[in-house]
Structures are given as structure tokens and as C-alpha cells.
């Protein structure tokens with residue numbers, strides 16, 4: 001793991017309140033567990049709604065421009081929804097260069113292998129195994145018009161990080177580029193809790209995998225039996241904010257665990273919480289006003305949006 005990622009992990013585990021950033025959930029095992037959430041939780045509406053919108057309204061979602069584009073996918077995962085976009089673009093232009101970017105390297109390379117077996121030479125795939133910061137640094141070198149996808153991912157960042165990452169994305173966009181990102185627009189708290197607190201515990205397995213990975217990567221021996229796992233939904237209508245899910249573990253007693261690989265100790269008092277996200281929450285839910293505010297704070301312009309009751313796609317141009 002790069003030094004800056006290790007540093008941000010150590011910072012989160014020693015800050016107040018303590019947290020593990022959401023990106024830490026994604027390695028080859030975590031990515032599979034996330035994929036299981038989309039297939040095994042009957043009430044996990046997010047992925048299904050995104051897909052349904054893409055299947056029925058792709059012409060409205062993917063901007064039509066009078067020149068050929070390259071395709072970038074930030075946090076590409078298994079590229080299952082991206083295939084719909086690739087097919088749409090290959091119907092509009094003869095060939096396409098595709099840059100999937102993902103922090104989960106093995107999972108990215110597996111997805112790329114599957115894609116390259118499905119498509120002929122009209123699709124050229126240039127994978128970038130990196131986080132957004134390092135990936136966008138590389139993409140800035142690539143000239144020409146791009147459609148940049150960012151599906152199902154802005155929702156997992158803190159409010160400030162959403163704005164900062166959008167700003168970063170804008171540094172690789174010219175007036176011929178378009179950003180298309182998806183966001184959860186549901187305001188139905190019951191639907192959210194059904195998705196994030198499923199009775200079979202599939203979501204809990206994915207979310208708390210961060211602790212399993214921490215023990216595996218750093219030589220720590222944190223005993224999860226010393227904690228309770230809790231999840232809840234916070235609704236927020238303020239235009240400068242958003243609604244979100246909070247997921248955390250709470251110490252049942254005072255604990256102290258050395259984390260050798262990070263050179264720190266995890267010290268928690270009885271009742272103290274460790275959050276599985278930066279900032280107030282993750283899996284954020286927005287009104288259109290809340291989304292426009294975030295986009296404007298990043299210096300981008302919301303040029304269009306397409307939504308149903310759960311999912312929404314925002315189409316952004318440079319301001």
C-alpha cells in the first residue's frame with residue numbers, strides 16, 4: 001500500500017472520532033463482498049435502480065457530442081453497468097478507448113480480462129490501478145474529449161471529500177468532456193435500512209471487512225467480539241448537507257491493540273465508536289438541490305439530470 005494511503009489509515013484510527021476510510025474495504029476479497037451485496041440482498045435497491053435507469057434512458061444519460069470520445073470510469077468495480085455505456089458509445093463511434101480506474105487492483109484486472117474477452121478490437125482497454133488522486137494524475141496526460149463515469153461512488157465520501165474529488169475530476173476535463181455520476185436520491189428511510197441492515201448480515205460482512213483486512217494487512221489482532229456493530233440512517237434536508245447511513249462498532253470495554261504495520265495503537269474507551277467512513281456518514285442520499293450545491297462548490301455545472309425515486313444520474317460540464 002502507498003505511503004499516503006497508510007498514513008490516512010493511521011490518521012483515521014487515531015483521530016477523534018475514530019474511523020476507517022471507505023476505500024479500505026476494497027481489495028480482492030472486499031470487492032467480492034460488495035458485489036455479493038448487490039446480488040444477495042433482496043432490498044439492496046441502489047445497483048438495481050442505476051441499472052434500470054441506464055437500460056431504459058441511456059440516450060438521455062450519456063451526452064451526445066459531435067466528436068468521438070474516450071471513456072473513463074472512476075471506481076469501475078466489475079464494470080457491469082459500464083458495459084451498457086460501452087455498447088452505447090460503440091453504436092455512435094467505430095472504436096473506443098476505455099480507462100477503468102480502481103483502487104482494487106486484482107479485481108480491476110479480472111474485470112478487464114472479462115471485458116477484453118467479450119469485445120473485439122473496437123474496444124481498447126487501458127486499466128489504471130490507483131486511487132482517484134493518482135489515477136486522475138495519469139488521466140490528465142491524456143488529451144482529447146472524454147466521458148467520465150463515476151457510478152455509485154460519490155455517495156461513499158465525506159461531504160468535503162465529495163467536493164474535493166469533483167474539483168479534482170474537473171482538472172482533467174476540458175469543455176469537450178462530460179462527467180456523468182450517479183447518486184442515491186431516495187428519501188425513504190425504511191428502504192435504506194432494509195438495504196443496509198439486511199437480516200442475513202451480508203452488508204455487515206462487507207462493511208466490517210475493513211477490520212478483518214486491518215488484522216490481515218498490519219499484523220494486529222483486534223477481537224471483534226469486544227465490539228457491537230451498529231447501523232442507522234440520518235435524514236437531513238438542509239441544502240448544504242445530505243442524508244446518510246452511519247455504520248460503526250462500539251467498544252464493550254476499554255481496549256488497546258497494537259497495530260504493528262502502521263506503527264500505532266488502537267486505544268478505545270468503553271462505549272467509544274469507530275466509524276466505517278470518513279465524516280458524518282456514507283451511502284449518502286440527496287435532493288437535487290443538495291447535489292447542485294455540491295457540484296457548484298466544485299466549480300462544475302449541473303447541465304442535466306435523470307432520476308426515478310431511488311437513483312439519479314447527474315450530467316456535469318465544466319463551468
Ligand SMILES: C[S@@+](CC[C@H](N)C(=O)[O-])C[C@H]1O[C@@H](n2cnc3c(N)ncnc32)[C@H](O)[C@@H]1O
Pocket residue numbers: 022023026031034047074075076077078079080081101102103104130131132133150151152153
Ligand atoms: C460501490 S463500488 C461501485 C462500482 C461501480 N462503479 C458500480 O457502479 O457498480 C465502488 C468502487 O470504487 C472503488 N473505489 C473506492 N474508493 C476508491 C478510491 N478512493 N479510488 C479509486 N477507486 C475507489 C472500489 O474499489 C469499487 O470498485
